[in-house]
Amino acid sequence: xxxxxxxxxxGPEAAPVxxxxxxxxxxxxxxxxxxxxxxxxxxxxxxxxxxxxALLGPNGAGKTTLVLHLNGILTGGTGTVTVAGLPVDKRxxxxxxxxxxxxxxxxxxxxxxxxxxxxxxxxxAAAGVKGAELEARVDxxxxxxxxxxxxxxxxxxxxxxxxxxxxVATVLAMEPEILVLDEPSxxxxxxxxxxxxxxxxxxxxxxxxxxxxLPYALELCPRALILSDGVIAADGPTAELLSDxxxxxxxxxxxxxxxxxxxxATGG
Amino acid sequence: MGxxxxxxxxxxxxxxxxxxxxxxxxxxxxxxxxxxxSTPREAMWAFxxxxxxxxxxxxxxxxxPGFLLKRLLIEVPFVAFAVLMPFVAEGERVDVLxxxxxxxxxxxxxxxxxxxxxxxxxxxxxASTTELRELLLGLQRLKLPPLLxxxxxxMIRYGDVIADEMRRMRIARESRxxxxxxxxxxxxxxxxxxxxxxxxxERGERVHLAMVSRGYAGSMPVIDEVTxxxxxxxxxxxxxxxxxxxxxxxxxx
Numbered sequence: 001x002x003x004x005x006x007x008x009x010x011g012p013e014a015a016p017v018x019x020x021x022x023x024x025x026x027x028x029x030x031x032x033x034x035x036x037x038x039x040x041x042x043x044x045x046x047x048x049x050x051x052x053x054a055l056l057g058p059n060g061a062g063k064t065t066l067v068l069h070l071n072g073i074l075t076g077g078t079g080t081v082t083v084a085g086l087p088v089d090k091r092x093x094x095x096x097x098x099x100x101x102x103x104x105x106x107x108x109x110x111x112x113x114x115x116x117x118x119x120x121x122x123x124x125a126a127a128g129v130k131g132a133e134l135e136a137r138v139d140x141x142x143x144x145x146x147x148x149x150x151x152x153x154x155x156x157x158x159x160x161x162x163x164x165x166x167x168v169a170t171v172l173a174m175e176p177e178i179l180v181l182d183e184p185s186x187x188x189x190x191x192x193x194x195x196x197x198x199x200x201x202x203x204x205x206x207x208x209x210x211x212x213x214l215p216y217a218l219e220l221c222p223r224a225l226i227l228s229d230g231v232i233a234a235d236g237p238t239a240e241l242l243s244d245x246x247x248x249x250x251x252x253x254x255x256x257x258x259x260x261x262x263x264x265a266t267g268g
Numbered sequence: 269m270g271x272x273x274x275x276x277x278x279x280x281x282x283x284x285x286x287x288x289x290x291x292x293x294x295x296x297x298x299x300x301x302x303x304x305x306s307t308p309r310e311a312m313w314a315f316x317x318x319x320x321x322x323x324x325x326x327x328x329x330x331x332x333p334g335f336l337l338k339r340l341l342i343e344v345p346f347v348a349f350a351v352l353m354p355f356v357a358e359g360e361r362v363d364v365l366x367x368x369x370x371x372x373x374x375x376x377x378x379x380x381x382x383x384x385x386x387x388x389x390x391x392x393x394x395a396s397t398t399e400l401r402e403l404l405l406g407l408q409r410l411k412l413p414p415l416l417x418x419x420x421x422x423m424i425r426y427g428d429v430i431a432d433e434m435r436r437m438r439i440a441r442e443s444r445x446x447x448x449x450x451x452x453x454x455x456x457x458x459x460x461x462x463x464x465x466x467x468x469x470e471r472g473e474r475v476h477l478a479m480v481s482r483g484y485a486g487s488m489p490v491i492d493e494v495t496x497x498x499x500x501x502x503x504x505x506x507x508x509x510x511x512x513x514x515x516x517x518x519x520x521x
Contacts, residue, residue: 071481097483104481108429109474114401114421118491123482125489134491156428174482 020049021085023178023206024070030230031065031077039065040077041230047178049084052200052207054217054238057227058252063210066227067180070208071100084177098127101171105182107163111155116147116166119155123174141173142166145199161192165199178206185213214242214255218264226251239264277339277395284503285329285397289496290406292504297394299508301387303515309379311518315386321510322389329397339392343384350380400424405494418488422475430468437464 024047032038039062047053057063068074069081072088081088083099101123104110113119120138129137142148145165155163164184171179184200185193197220200207211217217224217238224238228251234241241247242261248254255261285293307314326336357373398406404424408417437460448457476484496504 068477073477073480094483094485097481100481102478102481104474104478106474108426109471110478112422112425112475112479114404114425121491122479122484122489125491126483126485154425156425170482 022046022082023049023051023084024208025080025082026066026069027080027082029066029069029077029079029081031069031074033065039230040069042079043227043230043232045225045232045235047206047208049177049206050204051223052209052221054221054224055208055210055227056212056214056217056224056241056251056253059212061227061251062230063227064182067102067182067210070178070180071097071102094127098123098174099177100180101174101176101178102180103164103167103171103182103184105186107155107160107167110167110170111163114154115151116142116153116155116158117151119166120170120173123170127174137173137175141169144172144203145169146195159192161188161195164188164192164196168196168199172203172205176205178208179203181207181209181211183211183213184209185211185216214253214261215259215264218242218261226253228252277392278399279331279335279396281330281397283328283330283397285325285393288397288500288504289409289494290398290402291409291494292496292501293394293398294403294406294410296504296507297390299505300390300511303508303511304386304390305383307383307515307518309375309382311521312378312382314514314518315382317514318386318511319389321507321514322386322393325507326393329393331393331396335396336389336392339396340385340388343388347381347384350377350384353377353380402494405492408490409494414487421488426468426471426475429471430464433467434464 026046027044029040029043030038031040043062043066055063055066065074069077069088070083072081072090072093075088075090083096086092086095086099088096111119113122117138120141121134124134124137138151139148142151145168147162147165147169150158150162150166155166158166168179168181168184179200181200184196188196193216197216200209200220207221209217209221221238224234224236224241225232226234226241226247233251234244234247239261242255304315304318307318323333326333353376354369354373355367357370357376359370359372361368361370362374363369395403401424404417404421407420408414441456441460446453446456448454
């Protein structure tokens, strides 16, 4: 685990909380699609409560397949997924979906209700929260992402960055154990990207971030996993993985031109 | 499209009609149309009274006559047929300004025109005083099948998204020198429509995934409940009740 002292980028609040059960525990997970294409070949990893972990990997590595296993959308392979001690299976599906908040890549897919407020209320309302408590949840979630004043706007009239933030709020309103973000920085301009990073850093929640954006992973996540060909190929401090040229090349991961993780991680 | 989720037919305002709960307005407009349709076409005076009733509602809703009349134009393609009826219908004929017209056809045309115009006018007033989202809540409250309400709600949410996608596809076509000029180019347009359909279908699947991930299990949770008290109901139903009296007089007189 990264020592907070030598990690000025992410700061100490990302340190895992010891004692609590792991937010996410995946063991021996393998899965083949009905057409015979095998996407996962035995994935093992665990994310402690309060950690922020990046899941890196080339296109077609099985990242999306893995994410859809975390809240039981895809099941039927072998292996187990446990969320804060609760196994993902048919009986606890409602509770699992409340605990695992997935923010999908395209906010237009995530925001399907006529107004921001109704969209943020959808998850908790589906879980049976009503009335004043529901309003309070919506207000709290929107305040966390700085979108409180857009409550009654329709999602289509927001900028892309604002929609992405509302998408995060729709999931936060469910008070999840773990926030799973699929390519959170895609299509964002640099300012929206930074705003989202500030928001994610301020949240007191476990984060698993699936991304190709390696500098963003380094900025936000002290720890990273590399998923390649359906297995976890590497697990360690993000700065170390990104500095290992041979490892990076082996898994088709490339840093942007001129970006040196060593200078960022040590120089701040 | 303006700010908020206002649609083009909606006219922002704070009149007593705007303030009524949506389901009372829907019920009133529907009942009014049913009453108008059941009125005998020979009672011409009754339709005049209906028009006056609607004018009174429009006045209370502060919908200016010009606004209302302009939106009534939507009716034109539908009543074009009515104009033909006096010329083509069979039966007894009369001479009007040198033209030989069918009496039955004239009555038929009048029937379609009067009832159609009143129905459209009632709908236009409803649409200009009720926001789309409110209409959906009203339909939900009136126990319309939830699936239909959900479909309508997604149509509103994704109409703009799909129109945007269509626009991007058109720009992509034109950027590569395509211009739809004649029948020979229809094939390309048809393929674009097919591609748009598949894109929308795939989006539908992704939206469903996002819904299931947030605990959707087949029914939409009720987030906003609309309620109406007795006074609001009686206020809204004043219109169809007055129309019903006129209708009954139309049958008996």
